[in-house]
Amino acid sequence: MNPLHAALVPALFCLIACSETPPPIKESPSAVSIEAPHSWDGTYFGSQDNYFLTNASGEPVVIRGQKVPVPGSTYTIELNGLGVQVYQSADDPSMETVYYIGTCVQTAQSESSAQLSCTCKEQSTNSYPAEPEFELSINLVDGSVVVSGNFGPDFTATMPSQTTHSEPIESNLEFTALAGLWANDCSRDQHGYLDTPYFFDLSESEGLFYISGYEWGGEIIKMQQASKTFTMVYNNESPYEGMPPIIEVSLTLLDSETCEISDFPDIWFKHCNS
Numbered sequence: 001m002n003p004l005h006a007a008l009v010p011a012l013f014c015l016i017a018c019s020e021t022p023p024p025i026k027e028s029p030s031a032v033s034i035e036a037p038h039s040w041d042g043t044y045f046g047s048q049d050n051y052f053l054t055n056a057s058g059e060p061v062v063i064r065g066q067k068v069p070v071p072g073s074t075y076t077i078e079l080n081g082l083g084v085q086v087y088q089s090a091d092d093p094s095m096e097t098v099y100y101i102g103t104c105v106q107t108a109q110s111e112s113s114a115q116l117s118c119t120c121k122e123q124s125t126n127s128y129p130a131e132p133e134f135e136l137s138i139n140l141v142d143g144s145v146v147v148s149g150n151f152g153p154d155f156t157a158t159m160p161s162q163t164t165h166s167e168p169i170e171s172n173l174e175f176t177a178l179a180g181l182w183a184n185d186c187s188r189d190q191h192g193y194l195d196t197p198y199f200f201d202l203s204e205s206e207g208l209f210y211i212s213g214y215e216w217g218g219e220i221i222k223m224q225q226a227s228k229t230f231t232m233v234y235n236n237e238s239p240y241e242g243m244p245p246i247i248e249v250s251l252t253l254l255d256s257e258t259c260e261i262s263d264f265p266d267i268w269f270k271h272c273n274s
Contacts, residue, residue: 038079038081038082039114039140040079040114040116040138040140040145041079041080041081042078042079042143042159043076043077043078043079043159043245043246044075044076044077044078044079044143044144044145044157044158044159045074045075045076045077045157045158045159045222045233045246045248046074046075046077046145046147046155046156046157046158047072047073047074047075047155048072048073048074048075048151048152048153048155049072049153049155050069050070050071050072050091051069051070051072051152051153052067052068052069052070053067053068053069053070070152071090071091071092071095072090072091073088073089073090073091073151074088074089074091074248075087075088075089075147075151075155075157076245076246077136077145077147077157078245079104079116079136082103082104082105082106082116083101083102083103083104084100084101084102084103084104084116084118084120084136085099085100085101085102086099086100086102086120087099087100088100088151098122098124098130099122099123099124100120100121100122100123100130100132101120101121101123102118102119102120102121103118103119104116104117104118104119104136105117105118111140112139112140112141113137113138113139113140114136114138114140115135115136115137115138116135116136116138117133117135117136118133118134118135118136119131119132119133120132120134130150132149132150132151133149133150134147134148134149134150134151135147135148135149142158143158143159144156144157144158144159145157145158145159177256178202178230178251179202179203179204180201180202180203180271180272181194181199181200181201181271181272182199182200182201182202182259182261182269182270182271182272183196183198183199183200183269183270183272184196184198184199184267184268184269184270185198185270186270186272186273194272197214198214198264198267198269199213199214199269199272200212200213200217200261200269201213201217209223210234211232211234211249216236216247217234217237218234218235218236218237218247219234219235219237220232220233220234221233221234221235221246228252228253229250229251229252229253230250230251230252230253231248231249231250231251232248232249232250232251233246233247233248234246234247234249248262249261249262249263250262254268256271257270257271258270258271259271
């Protein structure tokens with residue numbers, strides 16, 4: 001069952017109290033594959049739109065004449081042989097990221113595709129942790145996977161192409177305008193260091209793009225622009241306990257020299273000079 005379902009229905013009927021999900025367990029024997037590398041191994045990133053809760057027969061659940069909405073989610077899916085790990089982050093900021101560990105069975109494969117049938121278990125202290133079953137239809141040519149099953153409506157996740165010197169990132173990101181140091185306070189101490197922990201840096205080196213902040217950051221592997229909002233997906237080089245290896249961060253320009261960055265909604269960052 002999709003954990004968003006499990007979170008919504010009890011809240012609507014007021015039958016049970018929710019418990020906070022603790023930081024995920026980073027390692028689990030069930031998620032570690034000792035097999036030789038598979039053609040589908042890697043990390044896939046995808047998103048699922050909002051939808052309405054349905055019952056076992058697929059009919060919308062209606063309460064007091066209203067369908068029950070379920071917020072969309074972003075997913076990070078790590079495949080290592082027949083081991084799988086899934087991070088589900090709801091678009092509703094009040095909901096915790098849910099982490100699953102599980103295993104798959106290969107049901108079909110050709111030169112261009114593979115089919116896996118998987119079962120995961122939610123890593124939490126809930127009395128009845130979700131154990132979703134789902135199918136992965138993997139396109140081995142373009143590095144995409146269609147996810148169907150207990151996570152809700154089907155959605156597609158992709159494995160972002162790694163940047164190389166010969167194949168730089170394809171993006172309409174106005175990187176030249178954004179590159180450089182951003183901080184909530186650009187003043188420096190007597191040694192020339194920024195006197196604030198709230199900063200990040202966007203840089204480019206030999207066709208590779210990077211984002212970094214205070215003990216976080218990595219190589220950008222995907223970029224998108226929508227009006228004044230710039231979304232970047234990067235490899236998390238130093239992941240903390242429970243954080244996925246691929247992170248999405250959004251930068252929204254308030255004017256040419258001021259921006260907001262996701263996860264720091266109450267802080268404005270200024271474009272600092274060198």
